[in-house]
Every structure is written in structure tokens, then in C-alpha cells.
Ligand SMILES: Nc1ncnc2c1ncn2[C@@H]1O[C@H](COP(=O)(O)OP(=O)(O)OP(=O)(O)O)[C@@H](O)[C@H]1O
């Protein structure tokens with residue numbers, strides 16, 4: 001993966017691995033390439049129990065037999081998986097003394113997003129002054145969560161402290177053999193979160209709040225697992241509206257959600273990774289597998305995503321509606337500009353009776369980008385009285401971009417009622433003229449119209465992020481008109 | 483306020499305005515009447531700076547400034563407002579949000595302080611009340627599903643909020659029922675002031691009973707063929723445009 005190497009080199013952190021695995025477990029980085037030794041190295045680094053190593057190795061062996069999926073509407077040069085690094089210890093960001101030392105471009109974006117000054121500092125890695133003691137805030141959060149019995153910790157900590165839970169649920173939604181990237185992730189995952197909400201507990205805070213304060217570097221192969229016990233409820237937000245740069249070009253995360261009887265999980269994502277430069281060079285390849293299992297009756301899983309970053313997005317947050325009366329939701333805004341390619345959507349797999357699902361997808365393409373909605377609604381034989389509503393709207397800005405809608409429907413039960421609506425529109429010159437006649441500048445007018453177009457989805461976001469997300473929509477489309 | 487000299491305008495290669503002269507002084511209300519297709523809306527678009535409306539000859543000065551050098555939003559911030567004959571729908575954007583964005587964009591462009599949500603809400607309610615625009619309507623997406631009359635009232639609300647120095651009202655009376663016509667006319671009249679000028683485009687003398695113009699022009703075939711006082715409108719109502727050699731297209 002030449003591009004990966006290039007990016008890594010530019011960051012100036014390539015130092016060829018000098019020793020074999022067995023001789024230097026203290027190394028911060030796994031050797032180049034991917035072998036069983038790499039997997040063992042990672043597992044050893046994490047002090048993992050034998051069963052997890054075996055689990056990883058089984059995935060790795062499986063992966064060797066698999067080929068990359070090619071059905072998505074994205075194009076990129078072949079990835080050489082042996083020319084990449086699969087583990088490096090999370091780097092401590094160098095602490096800066098003041099915002100003056102931060103890239104002004106980045107600050108400009110923070111400003112536009114309306115991120116408060118203290119948070120700007122934390123995001124940019126500036127030592128935070130005494131007025132706002134992030135450590136104590138985090139501690140308060142931790143105490144509050146512990147009081148409620150909520151477990152919220154890095155995956156590696158969960159493996160050590162709650163092995164029975166991890167063992168029970170890891171891979172139970174996305175099996176190690178699921179797909180090329182998920183299998184790869186199973187072999188080499190290293191970061192990610194673990195959330196466990198005990199029976200009957202409503203998580204006392206949006207887990208987003210915590211994240212925002214405690215922003216950490218994202219990993220290349222994250223693995224997240226959220227378990228909501230009977231009658232519990234949690235809202236989780238991943239990512240950040242602030243732009244994120246990452247030297248790793250390939251990202252292949254796996255997120256698994258399990259909702260038991262009457263439980264509810266709301267998972268929101270704001271993804272704003274580096275999309276590549278004006279010529280389309282660089283940028284993150286985001287090949288993610290996200291799936292929620294409504295395992296219990298009356299459970300509900302809701303995915304909300306705002307995808308504005310990455311050069312390539314390949315992502316289908318899905319729901320398996322196993323429990324009777326369970327409900328799956330997918331709300332998506334996918335914005336592509338420049339040379340970005342997005343192939344995203346959802347799968348709603350109706351297995352249980354009276355299961356319902358709702359899909360609202362808003363694709364906005366500008367520049368020379370390509371934006372595809374790909375969705376599956378599947379109704380199994382025994383699933384009586386299924387309801388699905390799907391709405392896919394595409395908005396085109398300019399004439400060099402493209403939008404595609406690829407809905408798949410499989411119904412094996414005649415009682416299902418499935419509705420599908422799709423529209424494609426353009427921002428008309430008349431609308432722009434009208435807005436501008438009222439004194440609204442062109443870019444702001446585009447942002448306003450696009451935000452209107454996305455309104456149904458923006459409303460699903462946790463309150464504190466909705467405003468930022470709206471601004472993000474505008475920022476992602478800068479330079480797309482005129 | 484506004485000085486138009488020998489204005490020629492071409493749209494899609496076709497000359498629509500063929501030498502217009504028009505002076506509107508501060509505080510004056512001018513009515514423009516004329517047959518369908520004579521170029522009334524075209525004139526309003528040119529003033530607003532719409533793309534594709536090419537000035538091939540002549541000049542437009544607004545408070546001494548050459549309008550041609552200004553962008554659409556700059557003209558708006560400078561005080562030019564156009565109430566559209568066919569207001570556009572902006573799905574998903576509430577009227578409230580739209581109004582706030584517009585007002586604050588103009589204030590910002592003029593170097594004034596932006597209004598916060600509370601002050602804005604107070605102001606907009608104050609302006610909306612006399613026009614019978616209620617909160618429910620303000621919370622709906624702008625012009626989406628509005629009736630013809632509601633759209634026109636929303637246009638006048640925008641004018642009243644943005645307080646332009648030159649307002650061009652393009653058939654703001656069409657589609658209004660009798661009560662709404664009065665409401666709108668009252669709203670417009672309330673805005674008349676020695677500093678504000680208006681150009682009222684209409685087909686109906688009836689509106690001019692409410693909004694009494696200082697000057698009436700007849701636009702026909704891309705030219706102003708007659709100018710007179712408010713009695714000219716009455717005359718037109720009786721005899722039509724035939725007397726002015728009107729060729730409708
Ligand atoms: N894009 C265009 N290409 C060619 N002709 C155009 C274009 N736009 C407008 N016209 C023509 O310009 C002429 C003037 O149109 P305009 O809309 O200004 O008329 P109007 O006086 O406002 O009419 P009405 O009373 O019906 O509103 C019409 O003949 C119209 O067909």
C-alpha cells in the first residue's frame with residue numbers, strides 16, 4: 001500500500017522494524033506487513049488471554065482465504081496489505097503551550113464550528129488552564145457512570161476486567177468471518193470502546209459528552225462493543241465535528257451493538273476525517289462494519305450518521321431485528337465533495353414478528369464526487385407484519401458529481417408492508433438567487449439549503465452536536481459553488 | 483435614490499428591455515403597469531442583479547453607486563429588496579430560520595451587531611402580527627405548502643423585517659383575497675417613509691387605491707411608453723393598453 005507508506009513517511013515516523021517479533025516485544029510498532037506473528041505481537045502487547053489470541057488467529061487464517069469486496073461503487077488503487085503497519089502504540093500527543101502553536105487552518109475551522117475555546121485547546125492538544133480542569137470533569141463522569149453500574153472503558157481494559165462479557169458478546173453480531181474488512185479487524189483490532197449498561201439502567205449521560213472532553217486519538221482498527229441489558233437505554237456518539245487527520249490511510253473499524261428485551265441504543269457518528277487534497281490525493285479509506293442486533297423483544301437500535309470526511313467511505317450500519325416488535329432506524333447524511341467517494345447505506349434484516357424499520361438517507365454530492373446509497377431491506381419467512389419506510393433523497397451541487405441509489409428488497413413474507421421513496425434534486429439557481437436577494441452570501445445560502453434538505457436527520461442528533469453538525473455541513477461544502 | 487438611464491437588457495440573447503429611463507427619488511412610490519411579457523419582472527431582476535440578465539447598454543445608479551459592480555447579496559445589504567412574483571420554496575428551512583439568517587447576514591455586511599435568538603424572536607413577532615402571520619406559519623418551511631396569498635404575505639413580512647431603502651414589489655397583490663389585500667397594503671403603507679422608495683408592479687388599479695403611487699408608468703415592449711400621476715392607472719383600467727401601441731410580446 002504505497003499510499004499508506006507515503007503518508008506514514010511524511011509524518012516522519014517510519015523506522016524500519018529492526019528486530020524479529022520474538023526478540024523485541026518492547027517495540028512500539030509491529031513489523032511491516034501482516035503475518036501470524038503480527039497478530040501474536042498485538043495480542044501479546046495487550047496481554048490478552050489465550051482464547052482471544054486464538055480468536056484473532058482464527059480470524060486471520062480466515063482472512064487469508066478471503067478477497068476484497070468489489071461490489072461497491074468506489075475505485076482506488078489496489079491495496080497492498082503487506083505494505084502496512086498493523087500496530088503502533090497510541091502516541092501521546094505532544095502537549096502545546098498555547099493555541100498560537102496550533103495550525104491556523106485548524107483553528108479557523110474550530111472557530112467556524114463554534115467550538116468553545118477550552119475545548120478547542122483540548123482538541124488541538126494544548127495544555128488546558130485551571131479554569132476548566134478536564135481531568136476532574138472526566139473523573140466526575142466516571143463516578144456518575146460507576147454509580148449507575150455502567151461500564152465504559154477501552155476494549156483492552158474490558159478484556160482484562162470483564163472477560164466473561166467480552167467473551168460472550170464479541171463477534172456475536174459481526175462474526176469473525178463476516179466480511180473481508182471485519183475479518184481483518186478481528187485479527188488485528190487494537191483500540192475501541194466497550195460499553196455495558198446493566199438491566200433497567202438509563203445511562204445517566206450522553207456518552208458523547210464524555211468523549212468530547214476526553215478526546216483520544218482514533219485507532220486504525222477500532223473495535224467497539226455496546227451491550228444494553230434488558231430495559232436499559234444508552235446514547236453514544238462517536239467522532240467529532242472537528243477535522244481529524246490521521247496518518248493511517250486504511251481504517252477498518254467494527255462496531256457491534258446488542259440490545260436485549262426493551263433496551264434501546266442510539267448510536268450517532270460524526271465522521272470528519274481527512275478527505276484528501278484538491279487533486280484527490282491522500283485521504284482516509286474508511287471501510288467500516290457496523291451492526292446492531294435487536295436481540296430482545298421490543299428493543300430498538302437507532303443509527304444516526306453524519307459523514308463528511310474520508311476519501312472513500314464504505315459503510316452500512318445495519319440492524320438485525322430479531323426480537324419481536326423490535327425497531328431499527330437509520331438516519332444518514334452523507335456529504336461528498338472534491339474527489340470523495342461514498343458508498344453507504346444500511347441493512348434492515350427483519351427476523352422477528354411486528355418488527356419495524358425506518359431509513360432516512362440524505363446524500364449530498366458536490367465537486368467531482370460520487371455518492372451512492374446502497375440499502376437492503378430483508379424480510380424473513382417467519383417475520384409477520386413487518387413495516388419498513390425508506391426515504392432516499394439525493395441533492396446534487398454542480399454538474400460534475402454523481403448520485404446513485406441502489407435499494408435491494410427481499411421479502412419472504414407477504415404480510416410485509418414496505419414503502420420506498422426516492423428523490424433527486426439540485427439546488428436551483430432560482431433558490432440561490434432568492435436567498436442571495438435577501439442578503440445571504442452564496443456559500444451560506446448553499447449551507448442553508450443543504451441544512452434544510454438534511455433537517456429530518458439533523459434533528460436525530462444529540463442536541464449539543466446538532467448545531468455543530470449544521471455548521472459542519474456548510475464547511476464541508478465550501479468551494480462547491482461559483 | 484434610483485437613476486436608470488437608457489437601460490438595455492438581454493436575456494438568453496433576446497433583448498427584453500429596450501432603453502428604459504426611470505428616476506425614483508427618496509420617499510416616492512412608483513407604480514409600473516403593463517401587459518404580460520412587457521418586461522416588468524425583467525426590470526426587477528436586473529435591479530436585484532440576477533445572473534443571465536445582461537445589461538448591454540445604459541446605466542443603473544443606486545444612491546450614486548453603479549449597481550452593476552455589486553453582487554446580488556451586496557445589493558440586498560445596500561438596501562434593495564425584491565418581493566418576488568413567484569416566491570421560491572426552501573424545503574426544510576423554517577421561515578423563522580430563513581428570516582434570521584437573512585437579517586443577520588445583512589447586519590453583518592453592514593458592520594452591525596447580529597441579533598441573538600431572543601431579540602430576533604421579539605422583532606419578528608412584532609413584524610408578523612400586523613400581517614397576520616402567526617408562529618405556526620413561521621415554524622413551517624419557507625413557502626413550502628404556503629397558499630398563494632400566504633406566500634405574498636411572507637414576502638411583505640421579509641420586507642418589513644429587512645427594512646430596505648428601495649423595495650420592488652412584483653405583483654404582490656396577485657392571488658390575495660380582499661382582506662389579505664388590505665392587510666398587505668397596510669403593511670406596505672406602514673413602511674412608506676421619506677427615506678424609502680418603492681416600485682410597485684401591478685396589473686390592477688385596485689391595489690393603487692390602497693397604495694397610492696406618486697407616479698405611474700406604463701411599460702410596454704420593453705420601453706416606458708407613458709408616465710403620469712395616479713389617475714393614469716384609472717385611465718388604463720378603462721381603456722386598456724391598446725392606446726399605447728402595446729405589443730404584448
Ligand atoms: N430566459 C428567457 N429567454 C427568453 N425570453 C425570456 C426569458 N426570460 C424572460 N423572457 C421573456 O421576456 C419577456 C418579459 O418577461 P417578464 O417576465 O419581464 O414580463 P412581465 O412584464 O413581468 O410579465 P407578467 O405581467 O406576465 O409578469 C417575456 O416575453 C418573456 O417570455
Ligand SMILES: [Mg+2]
Pocket residue numbers: 522523524567652
Ligand atoms: Mg412579471
